[in-house]
Amino acid sequence: MSTLPFWATVLTFGLVIGMAALLLNIEAGWGGMWDLGIAGQVAVGAYSYALLTSPPDAVVPGLGLPFWAAMVGAGLITMIVSALIGWPTLRLRGEYFLITTFAFAEIIRQLIVIQRGLTGGTFGVTGIDKPFAEYFLPSAYPFILLGLAAAATVLVLLVSQRVSNSTYGLTLRAARDNEPLARSMGTAVDRVRIATYALVGLMTGLLVAPVYVWFLGALVPASFTTHLTFLVWTGLVIGGLGSRLGGLIGAVVLTVASEAVRLISVDPEHASRLAAFQPFLVGVLLIVLLRWRPEGLLSERGAFRKRAKPLDRIRRDDPQTLEAVSA
Amino acid sequence: MTRRRGSVIPLLLSSLVVAACAEPGGPSAADSGGASDDxxxxxxxxxxxxxxxxxxxxxxxxxxxxxxxxxxxxxxxxxxxxxxxxxxxxxxxxxxxxxxxxxxxxxxxxxxxxxxxxxxxxxxxxxxxxxxxxxxxxxxxxxxxxxxxxxxxxxxxASDSDAGLIAAQLARDAGYKNMSMIVQNTEGASGPAEVAEAAFSGIEGNEVNTVTIEPGRSSYAAEVDQALSTNPDVIYVGAGIEAGLPILREIHRRGYDVPIIVSPDLILPETTTVPNADNLVAALGAFDVDSPTYESYAERFQERTGEEPSPGLxxxxxxxxxxxxxxxxxxxxxxxxxxxxxxxxxxxxxxxxxxxxxxxxxxxxxxxxxxxxEGASSSLDMNENGNLVSPQLSILRIVNGEWAPTESVAIDSSLRPSA
Missing domain, CATH: 3.40.50.2300 (Response regulator)
Incomplete structure (x- = not known):
């Protein structure tokens, strides 16, 4: 027996959580919007994808679109829903914003449960369209899925990097650090934040949610509880809130560390003790991290320090060159 | 440096894919039920x-x-x-x-x-x-x-459908014609309730009034009022303990003294303390304790754990x-x-x-x-969908302040939608 399919599955899940953490980092790390509704956004994207790909004659009928069109559709739908949610919630600050986004995520989950005709209710949606599944053995598909997840992660990373290096990203961080000052400089803070919320919705629906759906193989409302939100947040905190790659690294470390426990072989009688070791391990990981690296494995300062270095050097070594560059 | 690191990841992934796809044999050989017959x-x-x-x-x-x-x-x-x-x-x-x-x-x-x-x-x-x-x-x-x-x-x-069917069967066998159902809108509660509603209302002359509730409310007075508005002769409460307790108390506060069929989630010590506890009745999966399989199993289970087998577990x-x-x-x-x-x-x-x-x-x-x-839990006769044909169930009532099985009952399959 090989452990490779198992690790492919674990890494795929790690990348899904990592992508969500990278997007959450744009919102919470750079934008200061501590969002507890990420599970709701993923749910909207996941159900949109599933319903757009589901055949019209299925138990839960859909439009029967190809997977790529459904990804685009799910991205747009999640973006619109996120903007609609963001419009009232982003008027709130701090814990009020946090509680409201949490409430919206629960409302979305309850709507999924209630709207049985549309979403399958607690039955969920099965028969998910997985890209290229027909060309591979079921035992090989975990590797294909890992490849797809890696490709999606690269795209999310590119967007995240682009945001971090852009004026828009700097504006987002400026509004987080000193909102009155940012406003006095003419920055439309509310518009920037709603745009960020919508961007995160777009990327969640376009990439995170479809890969999560492929990973799950079926949708049930229980997949979108607060457990998912806290998993994403834990990954981001471990990796480093505000850093460029921290969310991804933290989520992968968290997932791999949690699942590696499964490979310890014990008698069935001791399985419960081994299983209890997993939350213990996660707890210890967080405590150790908060004690010795309170900013996470990577920090925001470290992430943005590199860009400052060349300019610092120029300033230090040759003031005239700096003047020339500035000119 | 960055470029070199970037090329390693796709290389690793493609190696994994190649390794996986290189498995010999078709789906029937490689994918049929886990390990090979070797x-x-x-x-x-x-x-x-x-x-x-x-x-x-x-x-x-x-x-x-x-x-x-x-x-x-x-x-x-x-x-x-x-x-x-x-x-x-x-x-x-x-x-x-x-x-x-x-x-x-x-x-x-x-x-x-x-x-x-x-x-x-x-x-x-x-x-x-x-x-x-x-x-x-x-x-x-x-x-x-x-x-x-x-x-x-x-x-x-038993299927959750059976939990719904047994509720309808209990009401039918007691001769009730007018049922009000108060059902929590969550996973686990709505499924059995829908089956109970369909089975009970499918009997000629019966009427059902269903009221849906959300968990976590501070009061359920309006919902109970709506449920009692049709003057039911039996009430079904399908809810978790958080919503179930205030609902049961509200029914009692209004002086409504009719049997109340509760879902398995309410078979808890807390419900034995409500003022209308004597009106409560519930059904739960039961073990066939007379079966030789059960006797043999129960003895070994008790030896290993020091406890009796429990249908609820x-x-x-x-x-x-x-x-x-x-x-x-x-x-x-x-x-x-x-x-x-x-x-x-x-x-x-x-x-x-x-x-x-x-x-x-x-x-x-x-x-x-x-x-x-013949299983330790019950007869395991299955229909073509792999479901138990006639799962063993017990009727529970509150006796001396505790939930206790009072009789065994088998599902009347004529109540099933397909029957």
């Missing part, structure tokens, strides 16, 4: 919520599974091979079920899978069907399986599923997933010689007989 130990997989919401169910379930595996090995194993039990935690979550399933199938080489809970069953349904892994659920009541099982999925417990059901797997595998003469799955209903159902242990079943099979394994 000698060595046979692995029975067990995937259950050892941590998380379902954690309280797992210790007795694991003990019961081990009792079954010990019994199988003492009788000579399956196809002359030892059986081992591989246990994985699904963390009571869907993603935990997927990772645990992958570990059981790819690392442990599980050839059958038992003990999944409802959410895990729904999530893994397509994957398990594709991989042709025989799967029995010992505790999942999801109505999803009512018409989707029978090929690779089976269950040895589904331990005997867990024992039954592994004996069924072993008998089906023996009957199939192979560990091939599709072959084993095709024998599960045969060895669980009539016709055939009734057997009450693995050793008896093995002997009968070796003599060329058809068998009908």
């Amino acid at each position: 000698g060595g130990d046979i692995v029975f997989g067990q995937l259950l919520g050892i941590t998380g919401d379902y954690a309280s169910f797992s210790p007795p379930a694991i003990e019961a599974a081990q009792i079954a595996v010990d019994e199988i090995n003492e009788a000579g194993g399956v196809l002359g091979r030892e059986v081992t039990l591989a246990t994985e935690d699904n963390r009571s979550t869907v993603d935990g079920a997927i990772a645990g399933y992958q570990k059981l199938v790819s690392v442990d080489g599980a050839q059958v899978l038992g003990s999944l809970e409802s959410d895990g069953i729904v999530a893994l349904y397509d994957t398990i069907t594709e991989q042709q892994l025989p799967t029995i659920c010992s505790s999942c009541g999801t109505t999803f399986l009512d018409d989707k099982g029978g090929e690779y999925f089976f269950r040895v417990t 589904y331990d005997a059901n867990n024992y039954d599923q592994y004996i069924l797997f072993a008998l089906a595998m023996q009957a199939a003469g192979t560990t091939d997933g599709s072959e084993v799955a095709s024998k599960i209903i045969d060895v669980a159902s009539a016709p055939g010689t009734k057997v009450y242990s693995y050793a008896e079943g093995l002997e009968a099979l070796e003599n060329g007989e058809e068998i009908n394994f």
Whole structure:
């Protein structure tokens, strides 16, 4: 027996959580919007994808679109829903914003449960369209899925990097650090934040949610509880809130560390003790991290320090060159 | 430097893909029910919520599974091979079920899978069907399986539909005609209630008034008012304890003195203290305590744990599923997933010689007989969808301040929608 399919599955899940953490980092790390509704956004994207790909004659009928069109559709739908949610919630600050986004995520989950005709209710949606599944053995598909997840992660990373290096990203961080000052400089803070919320919705629906759906193989409302939100947040905190790659690294470390426990072989009688070791391990990981690296494995300062270095050097070594560059 | 690192990841991924796709044989050879039929130990997989919401169910379930595996090995194993039990935690979550399933199938080489809970069953349904892994659920009541099982999925417990049917049956048998239902709008509560509503209102002259509630409200006065507006002669309350208690108290506060059928979620010590406790009645899956299989199992369970088997924890059901797997595998003469799955209903159902242990079943099979394994939980006769034909249920009432079984009852199959 090989452990490779198992690790492919674990890494795929790690990348899904990592992508969500990278997007959450744009919102919470750079934008200061501590969002507890990420599970709701993923749910909207996941159900949109599933319903757009589901055949019209299925138990839960859909439009029967190809997977790529459904990804685009799910991205747009999640973006619109996120903007609609963001419009009232982003008027709130701090814990009020946090509680409201949490409430919206629960409302979305309850709507999924209630709207049985549309979403399958607690039955969920099965028969998910997985890209290229027909060309591979079921035992090989975990590797294909890992490849797809890696490709999606690269795209999310590119967007995240682009945001971090852009004026828009700097504006987002400026509004987080000193909102009155940012406003006095003419920055439309509310518009920037709603745009960020919508961007995160777009990327969640376009990439995170479809890969999560492929990973799950079926949708049930229980997949979108607060457990998912806290998993994403834990990954981001471990990796480093505000850093460029921290969310991804933290989520992968968290997932791999949690699942590696499964490979310890014990008698069935001791399985419960081994299983209890997993939350213990996660707890210890967080405590150790908060004690010795309170900013996470990577920090925001470290992430943005590199860009400052060349300019610092120029300033230090040759003031005239700096003047020339500035000119 | 960056470029070099970037090229390593795709290289690694493509190596993994190539390694996976290079597996010899077609789907039937590589993907049929986990490990190959190549000698060595046979692995029975067990995937259950050892941590998380379902954690309280797992210790007795694991003990019961081990009792079954010990019994199988003492009788000579399956196809002359030892059986081992591989246990994985699904963390009571869907993603935990997927990772645990992958570990059981790819690392442990599980050839059958038992003990999944409802959410895990729904999530893994397509994957398990594709991989042709025989799967029995010992505790999942999801109505999803009512018409989707029978090929690779089976269950040895009552469906949530049965919980709904028994509520309708209780009301019908007591001669009630007008039922009001107060139902919490959450997973687990709405499914049985919908079945009860359909079954009861399907009887000529009966009327049903259903009121849906949300959990977590501070008062349910308006909902109870709406439910009592039709002057019902019986009330059904399908809710968790948080909403159930204030609803029961509100019914009493209004002086409404009629029988109240409650869902299994309310069979708790807290409900024995409500003022109208004497009006409460409930139905729950029960073990067939007169069965020789149960007597033998209960003795061993008590020896290992010091406790009695408990229908609410589904331990005997867990024992039954592994004996069924072993008998089906023996009957199939192979560990091939599709072959084993095709024998599960045969060895669980009539016709055939009734057997009450693995050793008896093995002997009968070796003599060329058809068998009908009678489980420790109840008769395991299954319909074509892999559901129990007539699960054993008990009626519970509050006696001397405690919930206690007062009578056994079998489902009247004429109430089923398909009947």
